[in-house]
Amino acid sequence: MQESATRPLNIVVLVKHVPDAQFDRHLTGPGHTLDRAESILSELDEYALEAALQLAEARGGESAGNRVTALAMGPAAAVNAVKKSLQIGAYAGVHLADDALAGSDAAGTSLALAAAVRAVAESNGPVDLVITGMASTDGETSLVPAQLAERLQLAQVTFASELEVADVDGAPVVKARRDGDSFTETVEAPLPALVSVTDQANSPRYPNFKGIMAAKKKPVTVLTLADIGVDPAQVGHDGAWTAVAASAPRPPRSQGTIITDDGTAGVQLVEYLAAQKLI
């Protein structure tokens, strides 16, 4: 029996396969969806994975019964986000893949992910923590973590810049720090909880050779909507509660004036601002 004071944690980390922001990104097709060539594991999810691994390691890691499952939803290629997570150190992976999911908005995404988390709980035991990045680097809305908390009725601790799980009277409690505009706050929630972490939370580790080899042996479960009991009509383009009617690239900024300081650049700057009626 595990001591209740340090019982292992069952953690699900959401990882998203997103277009690499280092390249130009485009919206295409009638649904104005994102061209997903050149996609990678969302950088912001690496902080979530690192946070999960640290929390599990603080309790003895995988051998002590902790679980860190990386869960990705998306087309076939999205399994790469799961595989990368396994190389970095996740213990197991789940890929929710179903053609009907294409074009899902935040509401549909959170619906499907909530069902997937329930499916993980069914096969793995109760989930203590769902950890996500602070936003996806493609949709950038930050809606999904909060909507997932609402759908799963979990206490929500978002934008954590520091995170620990402490045992209070034998029950694990998540404690976090959040940096607001005019104050910093500490917050606390009993498990189960949903946590999103910022890029201040840690320094994500890189996959090393050992991790890459070990990842090959780690299980990846593929789930469809039928497996998690979600009606395809509730997700994807047709089930979306929002729709994009039109999209256009922002006109490129016209080439500005570049000067090299000859000792008067500060004065020229003020002249420019005055001419633009900015001072």
Next chain:
Amino acid sequence: MASVLVFLDVPALPLPRAARELLTLAGTVGEPVVAAAHRADQAMLDALASHGAVKVYEPAGELDTVLVAAKAAFLADAAKTEQPAAILLGNSFEDREIAARTGIKLGSGVITDAVAVAPDLAVTKSVLAGSYTSTCRVRTGTPVITVKANSVEPAPADPAAAAPQRVEVPLSDAGPAARVTGRSGKRVSGRPELAEARVIVAGGRGMDGNFGPVEDLADLLGGAVGASRAATDAGWIEHSAQVGQTGKTVSPQLYISAGISGAIQQKAGMQTAKVIVAVNKDADAPVFEIADFGIVGDVFSVLPQAADEIRKRRA
């Protein structure tokens, strides 16, 4: 006329510009009604009325000690009573989360990062780090829309406006929620809020630990101070000053970038500024690709000289 419910989490007066913008925008779509996260005193009611609010929903108790869950429950309850044509919120991380949860509670679609809302509720927003503009609609439920600051010109106050009707909303069970266990205030700078500032002077690693010239110029221009992540990570300035993908997205009239290279994550937060000025000693810095006025030079000579010139002109 249909009403538009505006969620405001304003603990004290004066009403921030962002709140006045939301009320003004609501007035172009319908009749502004407010859901106030804090109980409003008479002065607050007068201020809300003078900016168009005809009705103010207030919680029957404090919503403060738990995180967004309680505010979302309050807003959803107010919306169920009011049945507005749309719900508007600000675009801060917290506002977006409240919008997110309210959307699920009401079965309503949510659109974030709006820069315009048409009378037919078509929403214009910037996407992909400001590189695209799109028009979106909510198809299901009451549109829940979070609006970026500096999207509309706030209408002037009308001191003769009639007092708004007050409606108390009983607190409902918000479900499991995190509790705030401690809060430490930061110093108040007296400068405008970064997210809604019309002028921002931002410094990066090139400031080498000395934000004095950035702060001096910001104060002369009545602006806010921003920073790159390199500068906030170094601890030269507080994290809340960070502009970019994981900091604030800003759309000021003027953004002066000082000693910032202009990495994609920094550009993501500022490239919709009306006018961008960049000062960097490296002529190849990516920030010059988007600058309207670029100066290849040393921040420690250019910024102080500009400040001196402004002082001279004003003397």
